[in-house]
Amino acid sequence: MGFSTRIPVENPQRRWISIGVEVRESRVGGMLGLAAGIRVCLFDLDGVLTDTAAVHAAAWKEMFDEFLRDYSAAQGIPFRAFDARAEYDAYVDGKPRADGVRDFLASRGISLPDGNADDPPAAQTVNGLGNRKNEAVQRRIRTDGVRVFEGSRKYLQAAEQAGLRRAVVSSSANTREVLDVTGLAQYVEQIVDGVTIRTEGLRGKPAPDTFLAAAKRFGIEPSAAAVFEDALAGVSAGRSGHFGQVIGVDRVGQAGELKTHGADLVVRDLADLLAEA
Ligand SMILES: O=P(O)(O)OC[C@H]1O[C@@H](O)[C@H](O)[C@@H](O)[C@@H]1O
Known part of the structure; x- marks a missing residue:
């Protein structure tokens, strides 16, 4: 055009x-x-x-970085932080929560069991990580408000x-x-x-x-x-x-x-x- x-x-x-x-x-x-x-x-x-896309991206980063730090220490591999711009846009943005967890982890060659919708935020499952991210995003929405x-x-x-x-x-x-x-x-x-x-x-x-x-x-x-x-x-x-x-x-x-x-x-x-x- x-x-x-x-x-x-x-x-x-x-x-x-x-x-x-x-x-x-x-x-x-x-x-x-x-x-x-x-x-x-x-x-x-x-x-x-x-x-709120930026609020979600920041909450995803908080959760994924914490998970990746623990995961890389346990596997004896270098920690590589979640890229809240490129990786968020490519694997997470716009998708339902569990798909975002699954698709990003897959891009890093990591697979976790799905678990259940009510898994606690500490659970090493797709739903557990999703719930951990949801706590972070709700905290940010309630503390900072929404523009x-x-x-x-x-x-x-x-x-x-x-x-x-x-x-x-x-x-x-x-x-x-x-x-x-x-x-x-x-x-x-x-x-x-x-x-x-x-x-x-x-x-x-x-x-x-x-x-x-x-x-x-x-x-x-x-x-x-x-x-x-x-x-x-x-x-x-x-x-x-x-x-x-x-x-x-x-x-x-x-x-x-x-x-x-x-x-x-x-x-x-x-x-x-x-x-x-
Ligand atoms: O975790 P929620 O609030 O159910 O949102 C799921 C997804 O909803 C989308 O609208 C956002 O673009 C994503 O960043 C977010 O992860």
């Missing part, structure tokens, strides 16, 4: 729009910077609506006023608490989250199941919904579910990777879409 600001005159049904880091083609007729025909917005939470991206709050309000339907689709089992403490719950009609994944037996991102479940609740085809995602696993889920539009939200300088994993369009903040509307 190229980095151009030209307005093509040969096809009046299309225009070039410049949004944040990308210049992409968009069909005229959509609202709030969306493609024509979009009636439903499916928002990821952490990193899209709230500044809402103001552009996202404005976008939610504008979407509501425009009559677009709105769901949050997150792998996090802490979704409801975060929506409640930030006051964002009032803008959200449906929630598909880490708890739904467990109770309905859905596959987590990068599988499209959670986004498809949300589209189904509105009784629409995926082609009528836009997916808003900051995680590589999340844009992959949007792409493989054949959603009408996949909007990558780049908070950490990974616009290129978001595009190669399936984003149609990459913005730095949802306010960029309002500026174009």
